[in-house]
Amino acid sequence: MTGPTSQFSEKTGCNNCIMRGLGLCEVAIGLGLDHPDPGGAVPISQKKLSAPARRTVFRKDELMDSVPIVCEGWAVSVAGLSNGRQQILSILLPGDLLSGSLLFEQRLSWSVNAVTEVCCRCFNRSELRDVLATSPKTFDRLSLAYTVERNRIDQLAIDLGQRTAEQRVARLILNLRDRSAERGWVHDQAFDFPLRQTHIADATGLTSIHVNRVIGGFRSHGLVEISDRSLKIVNPEGLRNLAEG
Amino acid sequence: MTPERQFESPRLNNELSCLNCVARNSGFCGTIIGKSSRRSPSRQERISRAFLSAAEQDILSAHGNASQEMFVLCTGWAFRFYQLADGRRQLLSILVPGDLFSAFGLFDPRPGYSVQALTDVRFCQLDRADLKRELTAEPSILDALGKICAVEIDDLNAASADLGRGNANERIVHFALRLAKRLSARGMTIRKNCYPFPLSDTDIADITGLTEAEVGRVIAGLRRNNVIDISDGKLLILNPAGFEGNASAG
Numbered sequence: 435m436t437g438p439t440s441q442f443s444e445k446t447g448c449n450n451c452i453m454r455g456l457g458l459c460e461v462a463i464g465l466g467l468d469h470p471d472p473g474g475a476v477p478i479s480q481k482k483l484s485a486p487a488r489r490t491v492f493r494k495d496e497l498m499d500s501v502p503i504v505c506e507g508w509a510v511s512v513a514g515l516s517n518g519r520q521q522i523l524s525i526l527l528p529g530d531l532l533s534g535s536l537l538f539e540q541r542l543s544w545s546v547n548a549v550t551e552v553c554c555r556c557f558n559r560s561e562l563r564d565v566l567a568t569s570p571k572t573f574d575r576l577s578l579a580y581t582v583e584r585n586r587i588d589q590l591a592i593d594l595g596q597r598t599a600e601q602r603v604a605r606l607i608l609n610l611r612d613r614s615a616e617r618g619w620v621h622d623q624a625f626d627f628p629l630r631q632t633h634i635a636d637a638t639g640l641t642s643i644h645v646n647r648v649i650g651g652f653r654s655h656g657l658v659e660i661s662d663r664s665l666k667i668v669n670p671e672g673l674r675n676l677a678e679g
Numbered sequence: 680m681t682p683e684r685q686f687e688s689p690r691l692n693n694e695l696s697c698l699n700c701v702a703r704n705s706g707f708c709g710t711i712i713g714k715s716s717r718r719s720p721s722r723q724e725r726i727s728r729a730f731l732s733a734a735e736q737d738i739l740s741a742h743g744n745a746s747q748e749m750f751v752l753c754t755g756w757a758f759r760f761y762q763l764a765d766g767r768r769q770l771l772s773i774l775v776p777g778d779l780f781s782a783f784g785l786f787d788p789r790p791g792y793s794v795q796a797l798t799d800v801r802f803c804q805l806d807r808a809d810l811k812r813e814l815t816a817e818p819s820i821l822d823a824l825g826k827i828c829a830v831e832i833d834d835l836n837a838a839s840a841d842l843g844r845g846n847a848n849e850r851i852v853h854f855a856l857r858l859a860k861r862l863s864a865r866g867m868t869i870r871k872n873c874y875p876f877p878l879s880d881t882d883i884a885d886i887t888g889l890t891e892a893e894v895g896r897v898i899a900g901l902r903r904n905n906v907i908d909i910s911d912g913k914l915l916i917l918n919p920a921g922f923e924g925n926a927s928a929g
Contacts, residue, residue, distance in 0.1 A: 513837070515840060521844045523836050543832075590843075591835065
């Protein structure tokens, strides 16, 4: 079995990244790597970390000296309960900050698992924090990413506490469609979808059997098609109506 | 049939100040205002603020309403919630004296949630622009607010994990233990392992995603098994050792 691997002290490597135009990376890159922001301070040291699919990338309670951003692949942040049960707290796509909390806390409060092969760039926390106060652009971008994270957790609680199984799964699919669209990955309502039924179950608080039934219902009603790690929303309006109840 | 209650807007209350506030040394104020006032007595004056009062059940902040202020609860209890179109609601967090309505209020001028008073409350509104200026001027204050945000994130994640994967017993016990831990940190105890608890079964149901009937049954069972007791506006942790290890998912 192969664990995560990392290389330290790289200052380049984002030149060809397709995520560089997405808010957060643009700030990190603009501040230190290729086109230093005049308002920024010094280049932000980073290390690259890779992990194969289905491996733990970061463990709960791990002490982190950096703030990772996902560059490639899909990952999930996971809270474990007793008896091996787990709840997926967020699905992380390229361009996503692992958590804004890591700007202020060293200890990770949950685990991060790779869904596909994953590559992250981990920006030095103290250097990143140093520029927070001096660069309004960095402050605004990071605080926006942090607020988006809080709003996502609010929505998860609302989904889990109040919404039906069909609504939860439909909202998960639409959320991933919207986030994929921001990244230019949606073509004719189809996008990469590497999640397995167990991931969907752990993200929606359902059993895999229940998820199977729900997805089967979506298919038979002509709402979605899932094949070969790809999902196509056949009837976007119908799925949205279902999601909104 | 109970007549529909007419909600009032919060009222300005000029009799309040930070000087004799019980929350001044705890929560957000203890970390930010108290800390800064020791370093610079004039800092409090540089952040424009006003004090307001509201009655039990009043809406303190409405979903989607833009605001130039951040709010901190001075006295009483409140909760942050989201209401669905059909009237159901999910309580997202319980607010006690010293809590910001949300630590993310600094970054989020149009919140996607509402805040309602659980008891009669007094609260303080702070000018966001003034506060942001102070935060960026002193990294230690930004750090303190960032840590409060991190705690809010952890608490919400733990609650979501329970909602998704916890059984009814776990949802209620874990919620009670998380709340007890916060109340202990604020010195809000009645006696050892006993805390004020103004939430109704309906509120608990809307936090834990259960029905009121389930909440009643679960609490009765937990009382019988000497785990926790909730009655007469008090929360009593009877056997904290038995559940302490499971208090926060992660």
